[in-house]
Amino acid sequence: MNADQPTSGHHPTHARLVVVHPDAGVLAEAVASRLVTRLLDVQSVRQPVHVVLTGGTVGIASLAALARHPARDAVDWSGVHVWWGDERFLPDGDPDRNETQAREALLAHLPQLPAENVHPMPASDVVATPEESAADYAATLAEHAPGDAEVPELDVLLLGMGPDGHVASLFPGHPGLDVAGVPTAGVHGSPKPPPERVTLTFEAIARARQVWVVAAGSEKAPAVAAALAGAPAHEIPAGAVAGTERTLWLLDAAAAGTRDADR
Numbered sequence: 317m318n319a320d321q322p323t324s325g326h327h328p329t330h331a332r333l334v335v336v337h338p339d340a341g342v343l344a345e346a347v348a349s350r351l352v353t354r355l356l357d358v359q360s361v362r363q364p365v366h367v368v369l370t371g372g373t374v375g376i377a378s379l380a381a382l383a384r385h386p387a388r389d390a391v392d393w394s395g396v397h398v399w400w401g402d403e404r405f406l407p408d409g410d411p412d413r414n415e416t417q418a419r420e421a422l423l424a425h426l427p428q429l430p431a432e433n434v435h436p437m438p439a440s441d442v443v444a445t446p447e448e449s450a451a452d453y454a455a456t457l458a459e460h461a462p463g464d465a466e467v468p469e470l471d472v473l474l475l476g477m478g479p480d481g482h483v484a485s486l487f488p489g490h491p492g493l494d495v496a497g498v499p500t501a502g503v504h505g506s507p508k509p510p511p512e513r514v515t516l517t518f519e520a521i522a523r524a525r526q527v528w529v530v531a532a533g534s535e536k537a538p539a540v541a542a543a544l545a546g547a548p549a550h551e552i553p554a555g556a557v558a559g560t561e562r563t564l565w566l567l568d569a570a571a572a573g574t575r576d577a578d579r
């Protein structure tokens with residue numbers, strides 16, 4: 317696979333752009349740079365900007381890179397809304413929550429970002445079930461959506477990808493893959509701990525203007541190859557995500573399969 321190689325798959329109606337970086341460290345820095353540019357570009361034409369964060373190794377490393385990016389403060393953070401693509405259903409402040417990790421890596425370093433612009437999925441000490449958390453989150457999304465829409469104009473939506481090809485908390489073969497008509501779903505029996513989670517649905521993800529799948533490491537290479545080759549959504553959920561304007565696959569060489577093993 318070559319850097320900047322456009323690919324087409326079974327689901328997206330437009331080309332997917334695959335960009336390959338030498339290693340996970342460079343990938344995280346590059347994702348941070350792209351985020352700064354994307355936020356600045358959007359802010360030059362409209363406010364507010366809505367960004368959807370991911371958990372996972374590269375996702376959190378990218379947020380840490382953004383926190384130390386020299387152009388970080390060129391962004392008007394007071395006009396940014398922060399959402400999550402999925403969450404582990406755990407108590408508020410639990411170190412395994414994607415929210416906790418994102419706050420530590422980035423959000424705590426952005427004094428300009430209003431607290432009310434940060435929209436975490438409700439935690440397990442706030443609501444009783446993943447379904448209740450999902451329903452509350454759907455209501456919050458709708459509050460910020462234009463007109464009768466269910467979700468805001470999501471300018472960029474980040475997705476990490478597991479070695480099994482899951483994105484957000486949409487796992488291969490799981491019932492959450494078939495949830496329709498709502499933007500969020502509760503998840504039980506996740507193969508990756510913790511078992512209870514909350515996720516955006518495929519439908520909500522498909523409303524985003526730009527979807528960026530970020531992945532690093534040779535253990536991800538088979539799923540990356542399968543997704544880009546058009547594997548069914550129930551086998552490799554990552555292959556079924558696309559933005560309305562742009563879909564980027566941001567990889568390191570190991571995940572792209574252009575290097576045999578991680579350095």
Ligand SMILES: O=C1O[C@H](COP(=O)(O)O)[C@@H](O)[C@H](O)[C@H]1O
Pocket residue numbers: 370371372373374375402403404414475476477478479483484485508
């Ligand atoms: O559990 C999760 O895992 C994925 C990917 O994580 P990684 O460590 O393999 O990069 C992540 O995208 C998702 O948000 C998270 O909840």
